[in-house]
Amino acid sequence: MTRKIPDSTVRRLSHYLRSLEGFQEPGGTVSSEELAARGQTTAAQVRKDLSHFGSFGKRGLGYRVDELRAHLRSILGIDRRWRVALVGAGRIGLALFEYPAFRARGYDCVAIFDPDPEKVGTVRAGLVVHDPSGFEDAVRDLGIELVILAVPEGAAQEMAGRAVEAGVKGILNFAPIRLNVPPLVPVEDVNLVMELEALSFAITQAGHEE
Amino acid sequence: MTRKIPDSTVRRLSHYLRSLEGFQEPGGTVSSEELAARGQTTAAQVRKDLSHFGSFGKRGLGYRVDELRAHLRSILGIDRRWRVALVGAGRIGLALFEYPAFRARGYDCVAIFDPDPEKVGTVRAGLVVHDPSGFEDAVRDLGIELVILAVPEGAAQEMAGRAVEAGVKGILNFAPIRLNVPPLVPVEDVNLVMELEALSFAITQAGHEE
DNA sequence: TGTTGTGAAGTATTTCACAGCC
DNA sequence: GGCTGTGAAATACTTCACAACA
Structure with missing residues (x-):
């Protein structure tokens, strides 16, 4: 499914996951813009990073926090022990x-x-x-x-x-x-x-x- | 003197310096090829990395170990405490x-x-x-x-x-x-x-x- | 001869910009 | 209207290849 993912992307994914911990409302959403603000990147970079693994967002809405968290954990391989x-x-x-x-x-x-x-x-x-x-x-x-x-x-x-x-x-x-x-x-x-x-x-x- | 140096280059410089510790003959020389063998790069990369800061080698001969070490320490800012x-x-x-x-x-x-x-x-x-x-x-x-x-x-x-x-x-x-x-x-x-x-x-x- | 230093070529990564969808 | 997903453009980094020269 995935091609070669740069190391820099992986580090950022890990960072996005950490950033999500700030959001506690169960059904809340984040935009790529908000995710980029924490972390040290741009909204385009966030979207590109995520797009390597699927389409997790909703246009006009952003990403559901709980869903994105689950996806990131799965991508990083930490949806297990x-x-x-x-x-x-x-x-x-x-x-x-x-x-x-x-x-x-x-x-x-x-x-x-x-x-x-x-x-x-x-x-x-x-x-x-x-x-x-x-x-x-x-x-x-x-x-x-x-x-x-x-x-x-x-x-x-x-x-x-x-x-x-x-x-x-x-x-x-x-x-x-x-x-x-x-x-x-x-x-x-x-x-x-x-x-x-x-x-x-x-x-x-x-x-x-x- | 120097333009923008990529982070990856800095890490490699640090690595080259560490690699030089293997060579103890005072007036010995290393080639970019040898330096690349330790570390995880190519000879061309070594030469390019160093060339950002000056011409430290001698064509046909390589780099004098003691000189290169001094240059690297100076570049990295550890020729002081x-x-x-x-x-x-x-x-x-x-x-x-x-x-x-x-x-x-x-x-x-x-x-x-x-x-x-x-x-x-x-x-x-x-x-x-x-x-x-x-x-x-x-x-x-x-x-x-x-x-x-x-x-x-x-x-x-x-x-x-x-x-x-x-x-x-x-x-x-x-x-x-x-x-x-x-x-x-x-x-x-x-x-x-x-x-x-x-x-x-x-x-x-x-x-x-x- | 052997090995550097370096433009030019080739890849990789990031940013742009906009169509597509909610 | 707002925000994603993504090709295309721009930029950054690496590798090539060869002239220069000890």
């Missing part, structure tokens, strides 16, 4: 596991792995930390589909390979390297230092313009 | 403040603010947590230029406004809203749930292709 494991029980990963929106958006924390003997056996974010030796069994037994990879740079590629091999379907990677995985397994990279550098760049360049 | 405050002493912000690469890349943690009376006065990441009432004075007295905004959604806009008003030059925003700030103050958004949704989307859509 996802079973997620955290690999690397450091601060960032645990922060995500304890973040209320994480659960609220459809992601269930089902296991935590860390090789540190100080951490193995302790309880974090409500789960016992396990040694990674049991990782493959857990993926199978718990039906883990997503992995949050928050391990040191040196361990990331190995754990990513093991995850893919075990049948994990997607990886959220916090390590500052490009993981080498088969193209069928999507990887999203989060690189906080890179974001800071983009900031330094923007500030620095602002002085260089003529 | 930045004074950074954390607003919101939650797990994510503290994780970043304690992450070794944060300091190593030129960012100095100089203050932490949080309104929670349980946290005020305690020491986190080596700094005493202060109440946000003293924020403006601290920006002036400590020369704070960057703010890492890791507060709940409801408080983000207010603190962003105060930061801009106080003279902060850039904001790394973890709250899942678009901050309303003057266009001269760059904001980088980090939205972890959005990244997860991009992952769910990619996995879900993989089944829909014909």
